[in-house]
Amino acid sequence: MILIYAILAWCLVLSTCWLFVSQCQIGLGNVKRLHQVxxxxxxxxxxxxxxxxxxxxxxxxxxxxxxxxxxxxxxxxxx
Structure with missing residues (x-):
C-alpha cells in the first residue's frame, strides 16, 4: 500500500514539473512574438x-x- 502512495506522489510531482516547464515554453514563445512588434x-x-x-x-x-x-x-x- 505504501508503494502505491509513493508512486502516486511521484506521479503528482512529475506532472506538476512537466506542466510548469510547458507553461514556461508557451510564455517564452509569447514574449518572443511580442518583441517583434x-x-x-x-x-x-x-x-x-x-x-x-x-x-x-x-x-x-x-x-x-x-x-x-x-x-x-x-x-x-x-x-
Missing part, C-alpha cells in the same frame, strides 16, 4: 497612453502591428 521604433508612435499611434491607433503595440504596412523607422536625432 515594431511600434516603439516607428515615427508615428507617440508614446502617449491616450493615442499610441497616429495612423493605426487600434493596432498599436499589439500582435496585429507586427506586419504593419504603415511602419516608418524613426530618423535619429542629429546632435
Amino acid at each position: 515594431p511600434c516603439y521604433k516607428c515615427k508615428y508612435f507617440t508614446n502617449s497612453r491616450y493615442l499610441k499611434c497616429t495612423v493605426n491607433p487600434y493596432f498599436a503595440c499589439s500582435e496585429a502591428a507586427i506586419d504593419c504596412h504603415d511602419y516608418q523607422p524613426q530618423k535619429p536625432l542629429n546632435l
Whole structure:
C-alpha cells in the first residue's frame, strides 16, 4: 500500500514539473512574438497612453502591428 502512495506522489510531482516547464515554453514563445512588434521604433508612435499611434491607433503595440504596412523607422536625432 505504501508503494502505491509513493508512486502516486511521484506521479503528482512529475506532472506538476512537466506542466510548469510547458507553461514556461508557451510564455517564452509569447514574449518572443511580442518583441517583434515594431511600434516603439516607428515615427508615428507617440508614446502617449491616450493615442499610441497616429495612423493605426487600434493596432498599436499589439500582435496585429507586427506586419504593419504603415511602419516608418524613426530618423535619429542629429546632435
